[in-house]
Amino acid sequence: QNILTVCFSVGYSAVALNHVIDFKEKKQEIIKPVSPSELFPSLPIVQGTSKRIKVLTRLTLVVSDPSHCNLLRSTSANIRLYDIIAVFPKTEKLFHIACTTLDVDLVCINVTEKLPFYFRRPPVNMAIDRGIYFELLYTPAIKDSTMRRYTISNAISLMQICKGKVSSQSENKPLELRGPYDVANLGLLFGLSESEAKAAVSTNCRATMLHGETRKSACGVVYTVKKPRKVEEEETAVPACKKAKTQV
């Protein structure tokens, strides 16, 4: 709750509470996420606007084995309660599977160690086409200078491959949190252009939220086919008038 208060004072307009599941330990079950209304009876207002801050819930799965991915396909009721689902692949094969077939919103990249696999362009491009973003943690760069080097070098190699479709993430303690413009400035360090850096904190995160919402709500597709009209009807048809553009 302390962290959330700091988040709000620094200027974020939407926060996602993360719950990490590591499959190496046995018998991990997905528990129900903490409902935001339990933490704050009334959410404070975003600085400078009149809207309230959104608090979402997020699940991160640390996968090191393909059998762990079966959980995503299971119809466990609790997994549907989370707004955003992220996966943290540990091997190259899993990275490929995560980018191409898994039903997730984010792919987390570990920045604190030398990556055991290189990024290849085909799975990364497929992930971008599906609307999946990659994610980096920036907190290790604050703690330690060795971590800082690894973070920056991994981030730069990620940026080169994925053309900037990145969002950022912070960790536990309130002092390690940084404001949105500070994080956007870090994006400039990692090799993004200015607009991409700002998008990494704002547009890409919003796109991830919408991706999560559509993933939760999409069940089927309705396909309408226009029936061919007869010629006489067309002569008497009223010319189509322009409809007002609907905002999505």
Added chain:
Amino acid sequence: RGPAGRGMAAAAFERRVVRRAAEHHYLRVRLELPDGGARPNAAQFKQLVVTALRELHGEVGAALPVDILTYEEKTLSAILRVISSGLVKLWSALTLLGFYQNRRCAFRVLQTSPFLLALSGNSRELVLD
């Protein structure tokens, strides 16, 4: 030139248009030190900023011309001035600073602008009626 009215003194206006990008950028920052230890004075604060630059950008970064225009020890907030080309370096160095004398700390950049006058008002503190 403004017109001279009857009985009024002539008002002379001169308009200058500067098309260059601003020379300096100004930052209002606040240092957060949650533990209630000794607070740094102005010289130590400047030393902290230079150390942050040196840790991230090396000797070249530490040589960046940064000035502290004002410093309040009670609230640990300051207004810094830096050459415009060095803004990204200074800002990233302040963001990634984690420790002051082995105590956890954090820099919060409150406002930044190429004009000093713009730092006097903060639209984020305004409250809607």
